[in-house]
Amino acid sequence: MITIFKTNISEEEESRVRQFLNLFKEILKVDFDFEDCDNILRIETVGDIASHVEIMLNSNGYFCKELL
Template identity: 40%
Template sequence: MEVLVFATNVTSEGQVSRVQTLLTNLPTIAEWNFDLDDCDNILRVVSSDISPRYIENLLHSAGVNCRELGEF
């Protein structure tokens, strides 16, 4: 498993709900969460074998700006 970290423009629980189904339905994602208290509105994704670009494109399709910050 790897942890992917993204900066986003998600600022509310309503926006989190909008992408919840997209992230929850991906079988390669074990868990995910947003840190809305962080200045970059961080999304952390724990996953096996998923491309950061896939996550970025998936969220962009839902109207969310998202860019990878790095792998930890």
């Protein structure tokens, strides 16, 4: 399953956010697109964990919203 999020994550914060995302064993792959105006975060997972990713990133000071 591939899920796409709009974020306010910058290139400088990428490594810190990857550490947070590494806590989810369901995530297979993480990609960022900083050239997009929405600072896209794209994750490939083995299940639907979008709400968990949003909650975790939002509670750590980032904006993260799934794009439907």
